[in-house]
Amino acid sequence: MKIVAVTACPTGIAHTYMAAEALEAAAEEAGHEITVETQGSAGSTPLTAEQLAGADVAIFAADVEVRDKDRFAHLPQVAVGVKKAISGGDLLVAQAEEAVRNHVPAPAGAPAAAAPAGVKAPGQNSSRSGPGAASKVRAWLMTGVSHVIPFVAAGGLLIALGFALGGYQINLPDDSPLYEQILDGGFDAGSITAWGALAFGIGSAAFNFLVPVLAGFIAYAMADRPALVPGFVGGAIAVTTGAGFLGGLVAGFVAGGLVMWIKTWRVPRALAGIMPVLVIPLLSTAVVGLLMYVVVGRPIALITEGLTNWLNGLSGTNAVLLGLLLGLMMCFDMGGPVNKASYTFAVAGLSTGSAGALTIMAAVMAAGMVPPLAMALATVVRKSLFSDVERENGRAAWLLGASFISEGAIPFAAADPFRVIPSIMVGGAVTGSLSMAFGATLRAPHGGVFVVPLMGNPLGFLVAVVAGTVVATALVVALKTFARRRPARPAAEDTVTTSATERETVTA
Incomplete structure (x- = not known):
């Protein structure tokens, strides 16, 4: 059997490629051929027309919307989250085999045949056990977030570099910020402050794209290319009205939903050709812009202002408790929905630029390095x-942890979840609370130890990471040691004496 597959995760860094490797190993074990398109942050090599034409089935292991999904319309499909491919590649291959056996190609001009549970038939948008509404919304949101992260990383690091070179006064208002004064007066290549101003200016420009990109790609995930324009415009208006990140979320979903509805209209054949390039962008952009300016923008701006004030007001016990909660969430499923909820909250706060948001980002990254x-x-x-x-795996986990790739602990958690996961959650909670208590700050959403020189209170950040790592290590070693020392129970009371080897058996 020839299988084509697509793997994709919100950050496009670890899960995307781990899922691809798992699927390749499972397919080889089952005697099938497989070609995987990894839609990761490093870009992807699209499947060729020949590979698609010769395929028997398609597997989608993705937590975001698969790009150009129409290419697979002629194939039976198996669609799951990316973590299911990592932990159960063999099961997905078995589902693919079942999908091929049950697949009935639809005759030309006829509606698609009903698909078996968990499999999409050609022409169908969903199946009885396919992604539910909540899963779809999460995938759309994660698609937007995944495209925002590179802007946040580049912009945040450049801004931090600008502060490191030019000092924190570089952004203080005085008619205009220092970096604007320097750039307006001409760039002096011999001045460190000028280089800091340049880095700050570039980083600020990158940050200006955050909300429009978020809204644009949420809309794109929902309704494809025609939704990009209203999504980007709605996001830009959210910035203009002060609605910020929350306004971008609303603009993206409104734009995507509106375009999805317009695409269902039955129009004369003469208009069909210009609908996606003229009619849909024009109507949807006008409607989304009207809603954002007149109806939605100001109320969301007030909510955003309240959120910013709350983040800035975090101190003492409140900050420590929030760090503890975020640490627990980051270590619960290592890249899963709970982890991503915590991470998305931190990235969303970065768009406000508040001091409280920067401490949250530091706590989230520190805790994510612990597992x-x-x-x-x-x-x-x-x-x-x-x-x-x-x-x-432990030797590789050193670099993964140092790089803030929590997924490096997944093989250990999958093999022994009841001892590993509670241990690393406790360690993550210790790290998150200590990072908040120390007031460590961070503008970059990724990088691990490689962005430590650009942090606020980097020593406090490192102490928090080390403390949580030691606590988690001590717990997992203690729990595994206790389990190993428990003797195996005989199968029955009248069983003969067990051998020395059997007495050494580790019980689960």
Whole structure:
């Protein structure tokens, strides 16, 4: 059987490629051919027309909307979240086999045949066990967030670099900020302050795209290219009206929903050709702009202002408790929905530029580094508790953890969830609360130790990471050691005495 697959996750960094590897291994094990298109942050090599024409089935392992999904309309499809591919690639291949056996191609001009549970038939938008409404909304949102992250990373790091070179006074108002004064007066290549001003100006320009990009790509995920224009325009108006990140969310969903509705209209054949390039962008942009300016913008601006004031007002116990909660969420599913909810909250706060939001971003990144670092340390402290494969994964987890790739702990959590996950959650909670208590700040949404020089209170950040890592390591070692020392129970009371080897058995 020839399989084509697409993997994609919101950040496009770890899950995307881990899922691809899992699917390739499972397909090879089952004796099938597979070609995977990884729609990650590094770009993707699209499947060729020949590969699509010769395929028997398509597998989508994605937490965001798959790009150019119409290419697969002629194939039976299996669609799941990206984590299911990582932990159960063999099950997905089995579902693909079942999909091919049950697939009945629709005759030309006839409606598509009913699809078996969990499989999409050609021409169908959904199936009985396909993604529900909540999953679709989350995928649309994550598509927008995934496109925002590179802008936040580039802009945040450049702004931080500008502060590092030019000092914090670079953005203080005085007729115009210092960086604007310097750039208006001509660039002096021999001045460090001028270089800082230049970095700050470029970073600020990148940050200006955050909300429009978020809204535009939420709309794009919902209704494809015709929705890009109203989404971007709605996001730009959200910035103008002060509605910010929340306004961008609303603009994106409104634009996408409106375009989805317009695309259902039955229009004369003469208009069909110009609908996607003229009629739909014109009507949808006008309506979205009207709603954002007149109806939605100001109320959301008030909510955004309240959120900013709340973030800035966090201090003492409130800040520590929030850091503890965010740390627990970051370590619960390592890249899953709960982790992404915490991460998205932190990234959303960055668009406000408030001091409270910067401490939240630091706490979230610090906690997200703990799971792989803790497991890497545990494989060094007590090698005997881990298999050869786990010790090999532990060596890779050092770099993954240092780079803020929480997914490095997934192999350990999958093998022993009841001991690993609670341990790293406690460690993450310690790290998140300490980071907030120390007041560490961060403008970049990614990077791990590689962005430490550009942090506020980097020493506090590192102390928080080390403390949480040590706590999580101690707990997981203690729990695994306790489990190993428990003797195996005989199968029955009259069973003969167990052998020495059996007495050493580790009980689950």
